[in-house]
Structure formats: C-alpha cells, structure tokens
Amino acid sequence: MKKKITLKHIARELEVSISTVSKALKNSEEISRDTKEKVQAFAKLYNYRPNNIAISLKNKRTRNIGVIIPDIVHHFFTTVFRGIEKFANSRGYNVIICVSDESFDKEVINMEMLANGSIDGFIMSLSAETQQKNDFNHLKEVTEQGIPLVLFDRVTDEIECDKVIINDKEVAYAAVQKMIDSGKRKIALVTTDSYFNVSKKRAEGYKKALADNGIPFNEMLVLTLPYQEIDNSYIERFFVENDIDAVLCVNEVFAIHCMGAVQSLGMHIPDDVSFVGFTDGLLSRYFVPSLTTVAQHGEQMGETAAQMLIEKIETEIEEHEEETYRTEIIEATLLERESTK
Amino acid sequence: MKKKITLKHIARELEVSISTVSKALKNSEEISRDTKEKVQAFAKLYNYRPNNIAISLKNKRTRNIGVIIPDIVHHFFTTVFRGIEKFANSRGYNVIICVSDESFDKEVINMEMLANGSIDGFIMSLSAETQQKNDFNHLKEVTEQGIPLVLFDRVTDEIECDKVIINDKEVAYAAVQKMIDSGKRKIALVTTDSYFNVSKKRAEGYKKALADNGIPFNEMLVLTLPYQEIDNSYIERFFVENDIDAVLCVNEVFAIHCMGAVQSLGMHIPDDVSFVGFTDGLLSRYFVPSLTTVAQHGEQMGETAAQMLIEKIETEIEEHEEETYRTEIIEATLLERESTK
DNA sequence: CAGAACTACGAAACCGTTTTCGTGTTGATA
DNA sequence: TATCAACACGAAAACGGTTTCGTAGTTCTG
Incomplete structure (x- = not known):
C-alpha cells in the first residue's frame, strides 16, 4: 500500500x-x-x-460548495444540479449535496453540518415544510456568519441574498393566453396543495390572463392535488363535473395524470381539452400526445446560481461596503407540442 | 457579522x-x-x-464520501444516489458528488481531485468511455493508497474492491421466459451500441432463455440504438422488416421509443407485440400502455453500497490481514404492467 | 511531618500546509 | 579590510482542533 x-x-x-x-x-x-x-x-x-484539507485549513477556503435541495429523484432539480456541478467544476470547486426531503428539520441539520467549515457557500431551494412554517432562522444564521447563499426557484423574500428564479407568473400568463387565443374559455388550474411560492406565482399568472380577457375566475376550476398518491377517480370527477376545455398544470406529473383521466373519459386532446404543464422532462416528451410544457431551463439556472455564488465567494468582502444582492430571472419558454393546438 | x-x-x-x-x-x-x-x-x-476542517486534519478522517456517476439527470442513478445519501447521512457522513458525463478524462480528474484528502472513500459507477477503454489505472491508484472503493452497477472485474450489482442476466432471462410462456416466439432485443457490461449481461440472459426454449438466436432481431438522438424511422423499419411479437429493451427510453413506433404502425400492445423494459421510472408508469419493467431497486443498491463503504472506512484496516472484498447482488424484480399479458 | 496520591490544569506536539522573517555564506564594493 | 547586498535556505508561527504528558497545589496516609 x-x-x-x-x-x-x-x-x-x-x-x-x-x-x-x-x-x-x-x-x-x-x-x-x-x-x-x-x-x-x-x-x-x-x-x-x-493535502486538500491542510490547504483548506490554512486558507480558510475549502473550494467546496454546499447544495441543499428538497429532492433528488426529480427532473427539475437534477437539471439545476447539473448546471451547478458543471460550472463549479470548471472553476475548481466540488459540490457537496444534501437532500432535505421536503423536511424542515433535515434542512436545518444539513445546513448546520456544512456550515462549520465544510463549504464556502450554499446554493439551495427551500423545502416544502420550510415554506409552510415560514421559519428561516437557519438561513439567517448562515448569512450573518458571512457565508454566501444563493436561493433558486423556491425562494423567500424574508432573506436577503442572491436569488435565481424563473418568470413563473409571466410564462403562466402566456400559456393561458395562448389557450384563450385558440378559443378555450373554461380553463382549469391544477396545482399543489402545499404552499409553494412557485405555485402561487403560476396561479397569479393564470388569474391575470383570465382577468385581462374578461373571463371571471372560478374557484371550482382549480384542482389541488397532493404531492404523492394521486387519486385518479377524484380527477375524473373533476373533469366530469366541470365542462373544462383547457388545463394549466403546475408540473408535468399532474398533467400526465389529468391527460390520462381525460383520455379514459373518451375526450380528445387537444381538440376537446388542451393541456399545458411545467417541467420539460421525459414524460412531456414521450407521452402520447406529447405535452406542451414550460421549459424552465434548469441547467442554465444552476449555472447562474453557481456563478453568482462563486463570484461572492471570490470577491474579498470589503467590510465597509454594503453588501448588494441580485435576483436573476431565467426566462422560461413555452415548448409547444401536441397537447395544444 | x-x-x-x-x-x-x-x-x-x-x-x-x-x-x-x-x-x-x-x-x-x-x-x-x-x-x-x-x-x-x-x-x-x-x-x-x-471547525470540521481542523478536526478532519487532526483525525485524518473527513466524514465525506465521494460519489462519481456518469450522469445525474437519470432516474436510475438518482435513485441510487438517494439511497447513498440517506444511509450516509444517517451515519454522519456527507456526500460529495461528481459527474463524469460518461467521459474517461472527467472521471480521472474528479477522482484525483477528491483523492487528496477530501474524502474517506469512493462509491462509483463507471463511465461509458472508461468501460470502452478498459483503462482502470485511476481506480487502481486509489485502492493502492488504501482508499476504500465500492463500485455499483457498471463495474469491472479488473479491480478488486467491493461491488454492488443486480442480477441482470437472471432477470432478463425471466423476462424473456415470461414472454415465451405467453406464446411469443419472435422476440427482439433492443440494446445500446456502447459497450456496457450491464447490456452484455442482459443480452446473455436473453440468449440463454431463447436457447433453453429451443428458439434459435437471430442476429437480425437485435436492434442497437445510440444513447442520444434516436431515429424513429429506423426503429419503424426494424419492426416492419422483422415480424416481431415481443421485445426486451435494456432501458425504459428505448422501450417507449419502440412502443411509440409500434403503435404508429397500427399494431397493438401487448396483443401484437409485448414489451419489457429496464428501469422503473416515471415513463414506465405513466406511458399508455404502462410498461412492464425490471425494477432495479436503486435506492436499496445505494444504501448497500454506502453501508459497505462506511464499514470499510470504519474498520481499522488490520495491516497484517488480507483485505477481503464482497460482491453484493441486488435482486431485481419484474413489475408486470399493461405492456405484457 | 515526610511522602504518596489525587486534582485540575497548562504546555506542547501533532495533523499538512503556507508564509514571514531571520540568518549564514558569498562575492562585490569602497 | 570592513561593509553590504544578494542569495539560498531554515525556523517558526499560523490555521483550529485533540491528546499526551508534566506539574503545581492540595489532601491523604503512616
């Protein structure tokens, strides 16, 4: 040896x-x-x-960045992660990844584990539970210690730091507008039951598009689904009871579930019902009919986040100057496929 | 601050x-x-x-494990990773992840970056290029330095270390046998063009099942597809020219492509053609018809790998005793759905 | 009351680097 | 010949901990 x-x-x-x-x-x-x-x-x-460790101790710089995400078996997060990893690697950084599993406690524990010298900065997306509790003390502590933090996608206004988000509201608006333009009027929104700021933003875009076109918002046309264990008969009833001709879904799994339900009710997509989803994953591409969806450009998001973080890490923090934070907006794009016309 | x-x-x-x-x-x-x-x-x-770094330097133990995988936007690898992360975290370890992007050079560079004190051990799955080149010197160097290594799924016999694999050959055999039992005779194999030991194993199972049932192996019934940019007309021609009544695909994306092609040719699944794929991802579950597939139990694989690694890390290496290595086999299971009968 | 034993703490080495500063040797200069 | 710069190198501190060992001061023992 x-x-x-x-x-x-x-x-x-x-x-x-x-x-x-x-x-x-x-x-x-x-x-x-x-x-x-x-x-x-x-x-x-x-x-x-x-020896990397000795150098880290000496320099007080690890060249590691910590990434905390709610889930890893998840198309969007993995694409973002790929962007982060790619950029970080090109700049000589390694990435330590922790999964919060949508749990507040795990998020806190993971942050604390990493914050004691293991990393030079954080990139993260908030867990569902954290967003519900609205408790961000763990983030505050980290930023107060001077550890750079970049939030992406699931962010909060409570914390001052760099952020990367997509124009959820605008792209949802555009998607709904497109369906209205093609003659649809009874447009449903299928969204999550937990409180996500992204779902909220998408709902805002949905409502604004309706309002701008003189279509009254109808609470009955909003279907909220759980994150796991989706009940298909529940969905079918929703479509049977409401005479829906178009649907905006906040993610692709919801969209595929609903499309399946609609098809099994004998309706045709997109003639009877149009569909638009979020997340350009394998499902959207390969389902029949293929799903028109919002491409969130996760990889670009990840690269941007990593770039912002590394920039913060590497610029000597001039103690006297006030820290300035940016919010970068990634323009999502609507990928038109067979589920709309 | x-x-x-x-x-x-x-x-x-x-x-x-x-x-x-x-x-x-x-x-x-x-x-x-x-x-x-x-x-x-x-x-x-x-x-x-x-300070974690100071403790690491003192103890010569980082409580970090390094994971190198070929791809991250990939259902199987992310499930394995989830298992690794879960187990490692429960034992107080963090996970540094590097993506080789199927490239030999990136794999080597990543290993070298991490091997200089950043981690206590490696878990990895070989890149396509590494398997093609058959060059494992980077692995050898690492093990010679006494750094524990666990390979999973894409492994090699050239390196002595702990390994976790699935019973690819056996489960492929079982899948083909099942289709033969339901009366199918012209059974195609759709596989990768690059040299993967897993594809090879699955092909062996396929051939053995044929042989055991007295069905001659026919080279014409093997379709090899590229990893990216799959040409649908090429697939359609394959099905038109050969009168196929069942298909074993080495992954789910190939299966979905082929099912799409078959359906657009007006054939019915599973009556005209049965399909079995590998990888139990969203596609298999949600495609219509849903795909009978081999569940690889990635999470369990990851947990097992992490457990083996941490065990090696934490047992004082008795210098005098000969190192012993295990190969753990995860039993894959056939998930029967609508694409077979 | 001398010596032993115990208590409670500090000095220093160590992990593997980097970096500042000091110093002995050389050759050139006045 | 005394002075001085240049050269080439080493000692030591520092990063932030852990751990061994030594040692004052106190209490116990015979």
Missing part, C-alpha cells in the same frame, strides 16, 4: 527543510535552480499531491 | 488554556465541575461549533 507522501517526507528524504520543499514546488525565486529541480523530480517520482 | 468562534477565543475570554476548553467541552473527568459549567455555558451562548 503506497501511502500518500507529504512535504515532511520529501524534506526528510532530501535533507532540506519543509519550507524549502514547499517553495521549491511553487517554483519560488528564493530557491536555487538545483534544489528546485531535485525537489520537483522527487515529488513527481512519488506522485506528491498537496 | 457574527464570525465563528474558536477554542482560542473562548480560552482567552475565560482566561484558561485551550486544552482546558477542549476538554471541558468534551466533559472530560480531568476538568472541575465549575470550570466545565463555565466553559459550556460560554460555548453555548456564543454558539460554538468545532
């Missing part, structure tokens, strides 16, 4: 001091050509690599 | 030595009750938390 070699080993072997070795490996002017060559050759031979 | 407090600060403030503070916080017998209370109260008040 070839154990890792350290500066001390090299120093001892070559009968020079540790400082000389360190400087020689950095090609310092202070060290004679002879010594440098000797040291570098030896280091290469034994495949010397500096 | 409340900066993190250290032992040194506490010591200075309370006019005791650093060692006393350290011991007092650990409730050492050595320290008087009075002093302990004083120190603990102070630490609590200022929310003292030991």
